[in-house]
Amino acid sequence: MDNELRKLRRAYIVPTFAVVTTELQSLSSARTSKAHMGIIENPKKETSPMTRKGMATIFSFSKTSSSLSFSLSAPHLPSSPRLHTLCGSMMEENIENAQAMILKWDPNASSDAKFTYLFKEDRNEAKEFIKCIRDLRGAMHFLVSEKSSSDKLVLTQNLMQIAMKRLEKEFYQILSANRQYLDPESVSGRSLRMSGLSLSRSRSSNSDEADVESDEEIRMAGDSVSDAELLLELAMSDLKSIADCMISSGYGKECIKIYKIIRKSIVDEGLYRLGVERYSSSQIKKMNSEVFEHHVKNWLNALKIAVKTLFHGERFLCDHVFSASDTIRESCFTDIAKEGAINIFRVPELVAESKRWPEKIFRLMDLYESLSDLLPEIESIFSFKSISAVNLQAHNSLLKLGNSVRTILSEFESSIQKKSSKKQVSGGGIHPLTISAMGYISLLADYSGVLTDIFTNSTTVMQSPLPESDSPNSDENPTSAVSVRLAWIILVLLCKLDSKAELYDDIALSYLFLANNLQFVVQKVRTTNLKYLLGDDWVSKHEKKVKQYAANYEAMAWTKVFSSLLENSTTPMSPETVRRCFKQFNSAFEEAYRKQTSWLVPDRKLRDEIKVSIAKKLVPAYQEFYDSYVVTMSGEENLEMLVRFAPDNLGNYLSDLFYGTAVSGSSLLSLSTSSSSHSRAPRCLPLMLY
Structure with missing residues (x-):
């Protein structure tokens, strides 16, 4: 057989x-x-x-x-x-x-x-x-x-x-x-x-x-x-x-039903353990900043695990088990993952639509960056037509986040322009607006990659071109929309500081205020990622502006002192004229000294540069006058009261300037009297520079 x-x-x-x-x-x-x-x-x-x-x-x-x-x-x-x-x-x-x-x-x-x-x-x-x-x-x-x-x-x-x-x-x-x-x-x-x-x-x-x-x-x-x-x-x-x-064998329904029930419970449990909640718009609006920060950080952690592990693993398993039928694979994965995925990808949209405040922009950019980085994987995992709503939700959340970031930046720029406080900063120091604005802008520079994506996808155009001196220019990092936007916001800040300087009655103090604040801006740019966005040329141009402000301050603050010497230093003078010149110098110097000990230059480098520049002009001129006429007054009674300052001690007096500690008239008189006997100890000013 x-x-x-x-x-x-x-x-x-x-x-x-x-x-x-x-x-x-x-x-x-x-x-x-x-x-x-x-x-x-x-x-x-x-x-x-x-x-x-x-x-x-x-x-x-x-x-x-x-x-x-x-x-x-x-x-x-x-x-x-x-x-x-x-x-x-x-x-x-x-x-x-x-x-x-x-x-x-x-x-x-x-x-x-x-x-x-x-x-x-x-x-x-x-x-x-x-x-x-x-x-x-x-x-x-x-x-x-x-x-x-x-x-x-x-x-x-x-x-x-x-x-x-x-x-x-x-x-x-x-x-x-x-x-x-x-x-x-x-x-x-x-x-x-x-x-x-x-x-x-x-x-x-x-x-x-x-x-x-x-x-x-x-x-x-x-x-x-x-x-x-x-x-x-x-x-x-x-x-x-x-x-x-x-x-x-025709019994697919029974098999599919069991698979969907068990695997959906696993996905839902996984999302629950990740702390993914079903937020409503009203819930997010009621959150204070601390609670908001906590939930955003939790979501950022949950998103990465959900995409790379939870949904990716579930799609892989579904594709393997039901490889015999594309229709069944799609149906199973859609029913298992769609609800949870839409819920987690909807959170950024709700956050973007909630109330705005300046600091919120950084969390929005964190959300944008994470979602944007994972978007290719999201599109791959949720590639079925029946689950396209998940991809649509992810893209929509990105769009809303980008719009919210651009809106907050515009509101931040407007808030700088609208600062209407007429309160002066004591001593011409650094304005709180400068500190807060530059801190904010430097943090924005840390997100330059995210901002580049956001502005690349935007149709917003600058209303006015930047002046050449304020335009970013970097050989290492070509000028981008982000560079231009941040340079524009800094320009808005500097213009606002110009208007703040006008609040000072003393013109010299207003120039010192501008020098201080621009120096702070330049230093912030130089030591943060702003340097790579704005470039060395931008820094160099604004450093020159700082020097110009300092020179303007010096001219306005010390003109009276210089003129008391220079007008009379080249012609022979009678004892009476010499006596009057010493008195004029004493008065002018004491007034300048009394004022400027209460003024402030926080930056040590700028402070030393200004002092040295003043000393280079003042000390040699006074030395020449002193050497020429002090002998003439040798027989004068109360010579210490008439010649109050010795040339080699002027630098020590200049060392007291710009610390914001005012000196009274009696204290100054005491100090100046003792200086004639050379009793004052040397200060920190490097006199060898002049």
Whole structure:
């Protein structure tokens, strides 16, 4: 019998079964009341390996849940009655084998099978169980094509329902019992070797031989991976096998329903553990700055984990388990992830639409940067058309964040222009507006990359061109919209400081105020990322302005002192004139000294530069006058009161300037009297510079 069957296979079976399958195709619409029936590769016949291989060659079907299609490559030859008899015998044998295996694992039986899980108990027998179901489907189709008695069809249908109940139970058990191994973090972290293994298995998922090789590869992989990774791989392999079998047998709905329920609960639980809440617009509006900061930081951490681990892992698992059907993969992932994803990606939009304050811009840019960086992955994970609302929400949140950032910047610029306080800064020091504005602008420079993206996507145009002296120019970092915008805000600040300088009655003090504040601005630019945005030329130009302000201050503050000496230093003078000149110098110097000890220059470098510049002009001129006429007054009574300042001590007096500590007239008189006897100790001014 075996020899005859082999001869028939070589000569007739393969081509003749093409005729059989052609006839079957016309009858493929027949279904049972419970399931759609389909034929997949490799119907099993245990008694003859060659026959099984022959039938694998004969049947080549593509699986869907609703229809059957046949791929025929053999020529049509006349069929043989004897061949039909042989095929019928094979089908009956397949039914008998399937019946024995399926009833053994009937979940409704009173035996141990009711409480035992097939895939956990014996993986080899689980594989045989799947093969029996494939053979049973082939037998059912053959019976329909041969118009066999209805009792055999009823038997095969009942067996199929029992088998599907078992697979449904196994599918649920694998999903629920392996939650710790099938968590998204483990799934998303699978090695490239495992991914390659899954790919090779998915390419030949309908091949019995491929299944055998896959299990062998998994076992071999156990030597190089952890137990958890091995259990993960086995669980994913089993889920895919069961899903393929149930879907091709017309029981996809039961399988999909279980998968959606369990996996959605895992995603929802994961988001809950990440602290992702369902915020409303009113909730965010009521948050104070401290609570707001906490929630934003929590969201930033949650977003990265949700995208890179939770959603990525879930998409990977879904694609693997339901690789047989693109439609099912899309449906499952959409129902599992859509709600949670839209909720988490909607948070930035709600934040952007809530109330604004200047400091909020930094959290908005943090949100923008994180969401923008993850956008390619988001688009890849949520690429299905049915879940496009997730991508739309992510893009919409980015748009709202960008608009809010630009609005806050405009409001910040306007707030600088609207500062109307007429309060003067004591001593011409640095204005609080300068400190706060430059601190804010320098922090903005730290976000230059984010701001570049935001302004690149904006149609906003500068209303007025920047003056050449205020335009950014950097060889290292070409001028960008961000550079121009920040340079513009600094220009607005400097213009406001000009108006603040006008509040001082003393013109010299107003110039000192401008020098102080511009020096602070330049120093802030030089020591922060603003330098790379505005460039060295910008710094150099504004340093020259500082020197010019300082020179203007010096001219206005010390003109009276200089003139008391210079007007009379080149012509011979009578003792009376000399006496008057000393008195004029004393008066002018004491007045300047008294004023400017209460003035302030916080920057040490600028302070020393101004003092040295004054000393270079004042000390040599006074030295010359002193040397020329002090002898003339040698016989004068109360000479100490007339010549109050010795030339070599003027520098020490200048050292007292610009610390914001006023000196009274009596104190100054005491100091100046003692100076004539050279009793004053040297101060910090480097006199060697003049």
